Amino acid sequence: MRTRRRVGVLLLALLATQLGSLISPAYACGCGAMIPGAGGRIGVSREASVVRWDGRTEQIAMRFTVGGDAKRAAWVMPVPRRATVTLGDADLFSQLVDLTAPEYRTRSYFWPRHGDWPFASGSRDVAGAPPPGAGEAQVGVVGRERLGDFDVARLTATDPDALRTWLEANGFKxxxxxxxxxKPYVDQHWEYVAVRLVPREQGATLGGTLDPLLIRFDSDRLVYPMRLSRxxxxxxxxxxxxxxxxxMEPASxxxxNAPEVTFAGRITPKGSVAGLAGTAPVFLTAIDQSFPVPSRIDxxxxxxxxxxxTPYRQVEYSDExxxxxxxxxxxxxxxxxxxVVTLAGLGLGRRLRTRRTR
Known part of the structure; x- marks a missing residue:
């Protein structure tokens, strides 16, 4: 049966699954840039993202699963407005996976197939239902917090080279x-969330699933910054x-590849989902998209x-x-x-014998 999909990263509306290389530095992941420390390697095997947008405020909950041999790394994400950063709720992601899971149904077939008697044994077929103004060149640090595995700095930058200066001052190239x-973000006067990933244990390497982060900023449109994935x-x-x-759906x-909606439906939030979206009914959309050639991201x-x-839920069938x-x-x-044929034959034979005896 088809395995469940999911997982993701930041701005927009729900989660992002990203594949990264563990044998070379990972300079791009989802809507941000991952930069390992000198001589280190880091890969993002998964980014999970949930976006809540009410027309005025955008909240992005994200969680990284990383591997490699880097003892520290930096992650930079552009944001259109001044942002606040707090630790997120890890249970949020598992609850959304359950809410958007496919519906499993069983359908029967009449004639035997491979694996059914009297044919040779084997695995049964499983079929899935198809889815229906620039200023001075400087960086301003507007806030800095230590959150779990993260040293979070919120920055303003009027020039990309200014961000380079800040990164290098903090030990990153x-x-x-x-x-x-x-540069396009600088031209639009966006700001940055810059995060240093530092293991709590001194000398340890970064690995496994990190604490989730929750980023909040004002926005009158739902934007997911993907440009750095190029x-x-x-x-x-x-x-x-x-x-x-x-x-919700991507404008382009x-x-x-064409984005695919894997779930759409109105839900009444509970638990961790209610902690992010409130308790009033809200529409949940799950979107999957692949980028075979990242350099084409425009x-x-x-x-x-x-x-x-229109509501939609994937259906996966088990044939029996x-x-x-x-x-x-x-x-x-x-x-x-x-x-029936036998009885009919017996009846016909009986009638023929009766006629002969007359």
Missing amino acids: LPDGLSTEL LAKTAQSLGLYVLADHR AIGG GDHELRAAAAD LRTAGGIPVWILTIAGAVA
């Missing part, structure tokens, strides 16, 4: 090309959970309300041979047909 990709050397995949008033594919994702709040009382129906049918 800005990768070639990242300065160019950051620097990725391997194919990227995006899994996004969006909590909003309506079903921004250079990737901008940021912007999500908009779909034409209608139709039986009655534990006996395959096809055997009962054939046996019944043979019995």
